[in-house]
Amino acid sequence: xxxxxxxxxxxxxxxxxxxxxxxxxxxxxxxxxxxxxxxxxxxxxxxxxxxxxxxxxxxxxxxxxxxxxxxxxxxxxxx
Numbered sequence: 001x002x003x004x005x006x007x008x009x010x011x012x013x014x015x016x017x018x019x020x021x022x023x024x025x026x027x028x029x030x031x032x033x034x035x036x037x038x039x040x041x042x043x044x045x046x047x048x049x050x051x052x053x054x055x056x057x058x059x060x061x062x063x064x065x066x067x068x069x070x071x072x073x074x075x076x077x078x079x
Contacts, residue, residue: 031039
Protein backbone atom coordinates (compact mmCIF):
# COMPACT_ATOMS: atom_id res chain seq x y z
CA UNK A 1 0.00 0.00 0.00
CA UNK A 2 1.18 3.48 -0.73
CA UNK A 3 1.01 6.50 1.54
CA UNK A 4 -0.05 9.92 0.43
CA UNK A 5 2.50 12.66 0.63
CA UNK A 6 -0.05 15.17 1.93
CA UNK A 7 -1.61 14.58 5.32
CA UNK A 8 -4.83 16.22 4.15
CA UNK A 9 -5.38 16.50 0.39
CA UNK A 10 -7.32 19.76 0.51
CA UNK A 11 -6.45 22.81 2.57
CA UNK A 12 -10.04 23.83 3.27
CA UNK A 13 -10.70 20.49 5.00
CA UNK A 14 -7.85 21.14 7.42
CA UNK A 15 -9.01 24.73 8.01
CA UNK A 16 -12.61 23.63 8.63
CA UNK A 17 -11.67 22.32 12.08
CA UNK A 18 -10.32 25.70 13.14
CA UNK A 19 -13.07 27.87 11.62
CA UNK A 20 -15.16 29.87 14.09
CA UNK A 21 -18.05 32.04 13.09
CA UNK A 22 -18.51 35.50 14.56
CA UNK A 23 -22.26 35.34 13.95
CA UNK A 24 -24.20 34.24 17.02
CA UNK A 25 -27.38 32.25 16.47
CA UNK A 26 -30.64 33.81 17.62
CA UNK A 27 -31.79 32.90 21.13
CA UNK A 28 -34.17 29.99 21.45
CA UNK A 29 -37.82 30.85 21.84
CA UNK A 30 -39.37 29.94 25.14
CA UNK A 31 -42.27 27.52 24.90
CA UNK A 32 -45.64 29.08 25.52
CA UNK A 33 -47.92 28.17 28.41
CA UNK A 34 -50.11 26.00 26.18
CA UNK A 35 -47.06 24.11 24.88
CA UNK A 36 -45.84 23.46 28.42
CA UNK A 37 -49.31 22.32 29.44
CA UNK A 38 -49.56 20.00 26.43
CA UNK A 39 -46.16 18.44 27.11
CA UNK A 40 -47.06 17.95 30.76
CA UNK A 41 -50.37 16.29 29.88
CA UNK A 42 -48.71 13.98 27.37
CA UNK A 43 -46.09 13.00 29.95
CA UNK A 44 -48.71 12.34 32.61
CA UNK A 45 -50.76 10.27 30.15
CA UNK A 46 -47.75 8.10 29.33
CA UNK A 47 -46.88 7.61 33.00
CA UNK A 48 -50.51 6.82 33.87
CA UNK A 49 -50.67 4.30 31.01
CA UNK A 50 -47.53 2.52 32.21
CA UNK A 51 -48.77 2.50 35.80
CA UNK A 52 -52.16 1.14 34.68
CA UNK A 53 -50.54 -1.58 32.60
CA UNK A 54 -48.42 -2.57 35.57
CA UNK A 55 -51.42 -2.51 37.90
CA UNK A 56 -53.56 -4.67 35.62
CA UNK A 57 -50.68 -6.94 34.59
CA UNK A 58 -49.40 -7.88 38.04
CA UNK A 59 -52.29 -10.25 38.97
CA UNK A 60 -51.70 -12.28 35.82
CA UNK A 61 -48.00 -12.68 36.70
CA UNK A 62 -48.65 -14.21 40.10
CA UNK A 63 -47.71 -17.89 40.24
CA UNK A 64 -49.67 -18.87 43.35
CA UNK A 65 -52.94 -20.74 42.79
CA UNK A 66 -55.71 -21.27 45.27
CA UNK A 67 -55.75 -24.81 46.72
CA UNK A 68 -59.39 -25.44 45.76
CA UNK A 69 -58.78 -24.73 42.10
CA UNK A 70 -56.71 -27.47 40.45
CA UNK A 71 -55.95 -26.80 36.83
CA UNK A 72 -55.94 -29.81 34.54
CA UNK A 73 -55.53 -30.11 30.84
CA UNK A 74 -57.73 -32.32 28.66
CA UNK A 75 -54.76 -34.52 27.76
CA UNK A 76 -54.27 -35.59 31.37
CA UNK A 77 -57.82 -36.90 31.76
CA UNK A 78 -56.72 -40.34 30.56
CA UNK A 79 -59.34 -40.97 27.92
